[in-house]
Amino acid sequence: MTAQLESPRPDSESTAGLISRHKQTFGFDLGASLVVFLVALPLCVGIAVASGVPAELGIITGVVGGIVVGCLPGSTMQVSGPAAGLTVLVSSAVADHGLATLGVIVLGAGLLQILLGLIGIGTWFRAISPSVVQGMFAGIGLMIILGQIYPVGGMEQPSETSAKFSGLPELLNSLLTTSTGRSGLAIAVVTLLTMTLWGRMPQRLRLIPGPLVGVGVAALLASVLGLPLETIQVGSLLETVNLVTPDAFGGATSFAVLGPILTFALIASAESLFSAAAIDRMHDGPKTRFNTELMAQGAGNTICGLLGALPMTAVIVRSTANLNAGARTKLSRVMHGIWLLLFVMLLPGVLSYIPLATLGALLLHAGWKLLGVRQVAKLLREQRAEAFVLVLTAGVILGTDLLIGTLTGLVAAVIKTAWEVSRLSVEVEHEDEEDHAQVRLHGNATFLRLPQLQDKLEQLPVTSSAHVDMTPVRHLDLACHQAVENWAEQRRKSDCEVELAMPSSR
Template sequence: MTQLDLPDERRKSGVPRWPKATLGADLGASLVVFLVALPLCVGVAVASGVPAELGIVTGIVGGLLVGLLPGSTMQVSGPAAGLTVLVAAAVQQHGLGAVGVIVLGAGVLQIVLGVSRLGSWFRAISPSVVQGMLAGIGLVLILGQIYPVGGLAQPESTFAKLTGIPDLLIAVLTTPTGRSGLALAVLALVITAVWKKVPGKLSLVPGPLVAVVVTSALAALLVLPVQKVQVGSLLETIDPPGAADWGLLTDPAVLGSIVTFTLIASAESLFSAAAVDRMHDGPKTQYNKELVAQGVGNTVCGALGALPMTAVIVRSAANVQAGAKTKLSRVLHGLWLLLFVVLLPGVLSFVPTAVLAALLIQAGWKLLELRQVAALVREHRSEAFVLVLTTTAIVATDLLIGTLTGLAVAIVKTALEVSRLSVKAEHGDEQVRVQLRGNATFLRLPRLLDHLDQLPAGKHIHLDLTTLRHLDRACHQAVEHWAAQRRRSDGTVEVALPSQVR
C-alpha cells in the first residue's frame, strides 16, 4: 500500500499528507499551473473592469485555501473567463463594492447547497443548456474584448458592442494605438497556437505565458503606443464591502445577481470536475464537498472584495498534464502567486492590455466549441435547437434570462419526448378497436382527442389503454368524458384501463 492509499486513520496519526515520493512531481506541476494562471488571473480582472490585483487575490485564495479543502484532488480554482460578463455587469450597475457582497452571498449559498447535498443535482442540468450557456458567454466575451485590442473601452451593452464595430475598425486601421494593439494581439495568438507543437520539455512552458513575455518585451523595446496593465499595492487593492454595500442586499437586482453567480459558478465548477476526473486515475471528485469548498473560497473572496472563483478547466488540465499527484501542486501554485504579487508586482505593468484581451478572445473562442455544435446539429437537432436558443437569448438579453430560457425549453422538449403517444385504430364492420401505446399525458391530450373525435359514429368503440406505460389524470378524465358523451349519442364504448388505474 502506498502512502496515497492510506486511510484517514493513519493520516491522522502522523503520516505525511503529501508523501516525499510525489513531492518533486507536485512541485513541478505547481510551477506550470502558476505560469498558466498568472496571465489569466490578470486578464480576467482587467476584462471584468476591476484592478488586476483582485484577480490574483482570487487565484491565491483558490490555491492556498480551496486547494486544501476536501472535494477534488486535481481541480484548480481561480477567476474564470466565463464570469467576466457577470462581474463587469455588476460593476457597471452597482459599483465595485457590490461585487464583494454578491460574491460573498454566492459563496454562502454554495455552502448551503453543498451541505444540503444538492451538489450532485447540478449534473442533471441539460448538457445542451450548459453548452449554450458557455457559448453565449464566449460570444459576449469576444465581443467585449475586441475593443481593448483597438485601444478602446468596451461598450456596456451587447447591442452597443455590435453597433460599435465600425468605429472599432476605423480605430484599429487609422490610429497608432489600434494598429499596435492589433499587431500584438495577432502575434500573441500565433505564438499560443505554434507553441503547442514545440517538442521536448519546452512544451511544458505554457504558451500564453510565452506570448505575454514576448509581446510585452516587444512593446517595451519598440516603445509601442499601447495601453498597459495598471498595477497597485495588493493590500491597498483589497477592499472589503462597507456598510453601504451591505445595504444593497435589499435590492432585488443584487439578490438576483447572487443567485445567478451561484448557479453559474457551481455548474461550471462541477462540470469541470466531471471533465477533470476523466483525465486521471486518482480519487474522483466528491461533488457536495467540492461545492462547499467552492463556497468557502467565494465567501473569503467576497469578504476581501475580490473576484468570484470557479474550478477552471484550463488550469486543472495543465495540473494533470504536468504530472501532479496530490493537492500539494494546487496549494503551491497559490503560494507562487502570492510571492509574485508581493515581490515582483511591477512586472505586470509591462503587459499590454491588448495581449490579455487576445488571450481572453481565445478563451471565448474555446467556449464556443463549434465542432461539438456541428456534431450536435448532425446527430440531435432538437438538442442543437436548445443550444442555439440559449446562446441567442444570452446574447440578446443577459446571462440569467438566457439560461432560464434554455432550461425552460429543455424541460418542455424533454416532457414532449417522454410523453410520446401512439394511437392505432383498426376498423371492422361493426367495431373499431383503438389501441394506445406510450405515455398519455396532458401534453398529448389535444392529439388524443382529435383521434377520438374522428372515429366513425354508430359503431362499437373498444378503447384499449392497457398497453400504456403511463396515463395521467387529465387524459384519464378526458377519455372517460369522451366515452360518456359517445354513449349518450349513438354508440357504445368499452374502455380497457391499465391495471394501476382500475
C-alpha cells in the same frame, strides 16, 4: 532471536520507500504548481482587467483559490481562481452597483454555495442537460469575444450588448486607421499565433505554457518597438483589498443585489462542478465529492467577498494544465497560489510590460474555446433538438443576461424531454365493415399528446361501436383520462356502444 534482529529491516525498508515516494510525489507537485502558476498569472490579471476592476483583485482571487480552496476537501486535482465566464457578470455588477458592492455580492454567493452544498444540491448539477451547459458556455464565449475585441483596438468596451454591436464600425475604423488600433491588432495576432504554434512544439518544450510564451513574446515585441499601447499597472495587494464593511450590507437585501447574488452562485457552482466532472474523467485518483466541493468553492468565494475580490470557480484550463504537468496531490494547487502571492509581492513591475491588447487576445482565445464551434457543429448535424436548446440558450444569454438565458435553456430542455418521453401510439382497426373499431394505445398518454389522441378518436364514425384498449399505456395522466371518458360519454349518448379498458395502476 534471529527473527527479532531481522524484523526491523522490512520496516526500515518500507519507511525508506515511503520517504522516496513522498519525495517523488513532491517533485511532481512542485513542477505542476509552477506550470499552473505560469498559466494562471496572465489569466488572473486579464480577467480582472476585462471585468473592469483593478488587476490586483484577480490575483487575490487566484491566491485564495490556490491556498484556501486548495487545502479544503472536495476535489483533488482541479484548480480554482477567477474565471473568464464570470467577466460579463462582474463587469455588469460593478457598473450597476459599484466596486464596493461587488464584495457583498460575492460574499452572498459564497454563503449561498455553502448552503446549497449542505442541503445536497451539489449532486443535482450533474443532472443538467449537456445542451444547456454547452449553450451557457457558448453564450459566455460569444459575450467575451464581443467584448474583448474592443481592448485589442485600444477602445473601452461598451457595457450593453446592443452598443457592442453598434460600435463595431467604429472599432473597425480604429483597428485600420489609428496607430493604437493597428499596434493592438498586431500584438493580438502575434499573441494568438505564438500560442497556436507553441502547441505544436515537442512535448519537452510545451512544459512551458503556451499562454505565457505568447504573452512574453508580445510584451518583448511591444517594448522593443515602443508601440503606443497601454500596459498593465499592478500595485500593492494590501492597498487594493476592499474589505466589506457593515455599511455595505445595507443594500444586500434589495432585489437589485439579490439577483446578482443568485446568478453568481448558480453560474459559479455550475462551472465548478461541470469542471469537476470533466477532470474526474481524466485521472484515476480520488473522485470529486460534489457537495463537499461546492462548500469549498463557497468558502473561497466567501473569503473573496470579504476581501472585495473577484468571484472564483474551478477552472478547466488551469485544472487540465495541472493534470498534464504531472500533479499527484492537491499540494500542487496550493503551491501555485503561494507562487502567485510571492510573485506579486516581489516582482510586480514585470507585469507592467504586458500590453492590455495581449490580455484581450488571451481572453479572445478563452472565449473561442468556450464557444466550442466543433461541438456545436456536431450537435447541429446529429441532434437538432438538442442543438435548438443550445442555440436558444446562447442566444438568450447574448440578448439578455446569463441567468435568464440559462433558465430559458433549462425550461426548453425540460419541455423537449417531456415531449420526447410522452410518445403515444394510437392504432385503429375496423371490423365488420367499420361497424366496430378496435383502438389500442401504447406509450405515455399525457396532456402533450392530447390533441393527437382526440383527433384519432373523433375520426371514428359515429355509427360504429368502439373498444378502446389502454392497458398497454405506461402512464395515463388526468387530462387524457378525462378526455377519453368524456368522448366515451358523448358517444354513448348517441346510442353507440363504447368499451374502455383502462391501464392497471402501477
